[in-house]
Amino acid sequence: MDRRNFLKNLSMAGTATAAATSLNIAAESPKPHEFVSVLVDAKRCIGCRECEAACATQNGLPVPDTKDKSVFEDIREPTPTQWTVVNRFETENGTVFVKKQCMHCNQAACSTACLTEAMKKTEEGPVIWREGKCMGCRYCMVSCPFTIPKFEYHSANPKIQKCIFCYERLAEGEVPACVQSCPVDALQFGQRREMVQEARNRVSDNPHSYVQHIYGEDEVGGTGWLYVSPVPFDEIGFRTDLGGEPIPELTQSFLYAVPVVFLLWPVFLNAIRAKEESSALPPRDQS
Amino acid sequence: MTTSVQSGTPREWDIREFVKFVIKEAKPRGKFLTPFNMISIPIILVGAILVVIRFVFGIGSITNLSQSTPWGIWIGFDVVTGVAFAGGAYVVTFLVYILGAKQYHSIVRVTVLNGFLAYMFYAGALMLDLGRPWKIINPIIGNSFGVSSVLFLVAWHFLLYMAAEFIEFSPAIAEWLGWPRLRKIVGGLTIASVIFGITLSTLHQSGLGALFLMAKSKIHPLWFTEFIPVLFFISSIFAGLSMVIFEGSISHKVFRSRVSHEGHADHDAILLGLAKICAGVMFVYFFLKVLVLVHSQQTHLLATAWGVWFMVEVLGFVLVPGYLFFRAVRAGDVGLVKVASALALVGIILNRLNISVIAYEWYAANPYIPSWMEIEVTAAVICVEIWAFRWVVTRMPVLSDPPSWAPER
Ligand code: SF4
Ligand code: SF4
Numbered sequence: 072m073d074r075r076n077f078l079k080n081l082s083m084a085g086t087a088t089a090a091a092t093s094l095n096i097a098a099e100s101p102k103p104h105e106f107v108s109v110l111v112d113a114k115r116c117i118g119c120r121e122c123e124a125a126c127a128t129q130n131g132l133p134v135p136d137t138k139d140k141s142v143f144e145d146i147r148e149p150t151p152t153q154w155t156v157v158n159r160f161e162t163e164n165g166t167v168f169v170k171k172q173c174m175h176c177n178q179a180a181c182s183t184a185c186l187t188e189a190m191k192k193t194e195e196g197p198v199i200w201r202e203g204k205c206m207g208c209r210y211c212m213v214s215c216p217f218t219i220p221k222f223e224y225h226s227a228n229p230k231i232q233k234c235i236f237c238y239e240r241l242a243e244g245e246v247p248a249c250v251q252s253c254p255v256d257a258l259q260f261g262q263r264r265e266m267v268q269e270a271r272n273r274v275s276d277n278p279h280s281y282v283q284h285i286y287g288e289d290e291v292g293g294t295g296w297l298y299v300s301p302v303p304f305d306e307i308g309f310r311t312d313l314g315g316e317p318i319p320e321l322t323q324s325f326l327y328a329v330p331v332v333f334l335l336w337p338v339f340l341n342a343i344r345a346k347e348e349s350s351a352l353p354p355r356d357q358s
Numbered sequence: 359m360t361t362s363v364q365s366g367t368p369r370e371w372d373i374r375e376f377v378k379f380v381i382k383e384a385k386p387r388g389k390f391l392t393p394f395n396m397i398s399i400p401i402i403l404v405g406a407i408l409v410v411i412r413f414v415f416g417i418g419s420i421t422n423l424s425q426s427t428p429w430g431i432w433i434g435f436d437v438v439t440g441v442a443f444a445g446g447a448y449v450v451t452f453l454v455y456i457l458g459a460k461q462y463h464s465i466v467r468v469t470v471l472n473g474f475l476a477y478m479f480y481a482g483a484l485m486l487d488l489g490r491p492w493k494i495i496n497p498i499i500g501n502s503f504g505v506s507s508v509l510f511l512v513a514w515h516f517l518l519y520m521a522a523e524f525i526e527f528s529p530a531i532a533e534w535l536g537w538p539r540l541r542k543i544v545g546g547l548t549i550a551s552v553i554f555g556i557t558l559s560t561l562h563q564s565g566l567g568a569l570f571l572m573a574k575s576k577i578h579p580l581w582f583t584e585f586i587p588v589l590f591f592i593s594s595i596f597a598g599l600s601m602v603i604f605e606g607s608i609s610h611k612v613f614r615s616r617v618s619h620e621g622h623a624d625h626d627a628i629l630l631g632l633a634k635i636c637a638g639v640m641f642v643y644f645f646l647k648v649l650v651l652v653h654s655q656q657t658h659l660l661a662t663a664w665g666v667w668f669m670v671e672v673l674g675f676v677l678v679p680g681y682l683f684f685r686a687v688r689a690g691d692v693g694l695v696k697v698a699s700a701l702a703l704v705g706i707i708l709n710r711l712n713i714s715v716i717a718y719e720w721y722a723a724n725p726y727i728p729s730w731m732e733i734e735v736t737a738a739v740i741c742v743e744i745w746a747f748r749w750v751v752t753r754m755p756v757l758s759d760p761p762s763w764a765p766e767r
Binding site: 188332 | 413414415416417418419421423424425426428429452455456457458487488489490491493494496497503504506507508509510511513549553554556557560561564565568569570571572573574575576584587
């Protein structure tokens with residue numbers, strides 16, 4: 072894929088919502104580009120499930136019947152054949168609908184976990200899965216704090232299935248299928264910095280309509296998908312106990328220790344042995 | 359003493375003879391209808407059928423794994439627990455070759471053999487659990503190195519460690535083949551592979567624990583701590599030694615006729631010596647567990663059902679066996695050592711399963727319980743491993759004395 076083109080298209084997609092301030096920040100930033108992002112507004116979402124249908128069509132998955140409202144009786148999780156789901160929550164402040172899919176974490180646990188780089192955080196932001204590399208160990212599933220990657224348990228040639236942020240569509244300069252399908256602008260696509268700014272504005276301009284928190288701004292080191300909500304996030308199925316530390320950092324100190332042990336241990340062991348050897352006479356056979 | 363007239367006698371090999379020898383040795387020996395065979399053969403056959411089903415219809419066809427529980431007992435028991443049990447090899451080689459504790463020399467070979475087979479079969483059982491095992495080549499040949507992955511590290515260490523253990527064991531193979539030149543070469547590699555092996559073991563025993571660090575939000579806070587790698591490493595010491603004690607006392611009975619004179623004479627002293635180490639390490643481990651618990655400020659959780667379960671593990675199967683080891687050493691009671699080792703092994707199973715399976719997604723509405731088929735396949739893997747062990751032990755100088763031409767042990 073042509074990266075230059077991708078970025079150009081991306082910034083075009085971004086201009087629609089670009090605030091002058093965020094552009095300034097972007098200009099100062101030494102980073103060449105930003106991750107892409109989607110801002111989900113749980114206040115706007117009407118539970119029409121058009122995004123579910125659009126996702127399925129885009130990715131060749133079975134298209135759900137959006138007229139069937141009975142699905143809302145259960146809280147659903149994404150499945151191997153449904154990368155995104157909309158759930159309904161009855162709260163004190165009324166009914167809230169909210170979409171769920173891969174969060175495309177800034178520092179993605181799944182991609183750090185993957186020993187084949189099948190799961191990959193791309194430079195543009197989407198976390199994608201590459202069939203040719205995956206060996207099906209499911210460590211990505213163990214590591215993901217949102218339990219997003221799904222596995223085809225009933226296939227002889229199983230795949231990991233999850234939202235890939237419509238990676239190919241983005242490369243062609245289009246917005247994700249779900250974003251395009253949303254009739255009420257509950258989903259908004261752009262660069263992450265812009266989306267954070269947009270979320271902040273929305274929340275602070277309407278302090279009575281939104282809780283003062285942007286889910287995904289800081290959680291697990293920040294995620295590509297951001298949420299604003301009219302009710303506290305734990306009431307609409309979000310884990311609020313994940314903290315701001317990126318998941319990959321949990322294994323960092325162990326991984327740093329590895330080369331140290333690897334180099335020092337043999338020297339150390341050999342030194343003890345030499346000492347023992349010299350004190351034990353006559354020399355022993357080494358088998 | 360050996361059943362074969364030919365094995366162990368030094369000779370010049372020509373290919374034809376060599377093949378003939380191997381074919382002759384490959385044939386089963388001894389009584390066929392032993393109780394063990396009668397039990398293990400059906401288990402292995404059923405296991406084989408289940409494995410075929412698994413590869414045709416997918417992992418879900420015979421396991422109870424789910425989207426929220428991606429790892430079950432094939433990982434939690436076969437791999438995570440099995441590798442801890444196999445830790446005896448690195449500990450015993452450390453004692454003998456690094457510290458020069460010669461009194462344990464007679465158990466080195468059998469321990470290394472056990473370790474090697476455990477890695478081969480239990481870690482090999484990983485292949486059954488991989489959804490796309492044919493892609494395992496990717497992280498090995500290097501077209502996709504996920505170097506930031508702990509699993510990548512663990513996988514590589516498994517491979518390298520198996521090679522190291524094979525080299526450590528190969529003098530026995532050379533002696534069996536009657537091949538003095540080979541014996542000399544591989545004998546000279548022993549120390550290097552021991553040092554390499556201990557280093558690798560330190561890293562992957564702790565690495566298996568480090569795998570679960572990223573699952574912080576999913577593991578019950580009584581079990582999750584950033585010290586999991588350290589705890590895994592320390593517990594692998596007494597897990598491995600307990601296995602050496604437990605397994606050693608069984609094979610000593612079963613293969614009585616093959617045990618060398620030296621092996622017979624030493625056995626009780628060896629068990630007591632190992633028990634002493636176990637006792638010490640288990641107290642350190644227990645102390646660390648308490649320290650971590652206090653430090654994490656989770657003591658209030660002890661009053662919950664999970665807390666009781668936690669105490670069953672830590673008091674009932676760490677503190678108690680640790681104390682029994684201590685008592686047994688004091689009293690010189692070998693029987694008690696065996697009891698303590700069995701309890702310690704149960705404690706390790708509990709600990710590893712708690713972290714990888716039981717307290718993982720502990721809040722899940724419908725917790726994972728392994729299917730009988732998962733357990734069956736695990737049992738089959740263990741049976742095959744025992745067959746392999748028996749095959750080697752009845753042919754090569756493992757428990758028995760090496761042939762007279764080999765360098766003195
Ligand atoms: S939500 Fe899970 S699957 Fe998605 S990027 Fe984050 S860690 Fe990976
Ligand atoms: S299942 Fe596949 S994508 Fe997930 S960690 Fe394993 S190799 Fe990587």
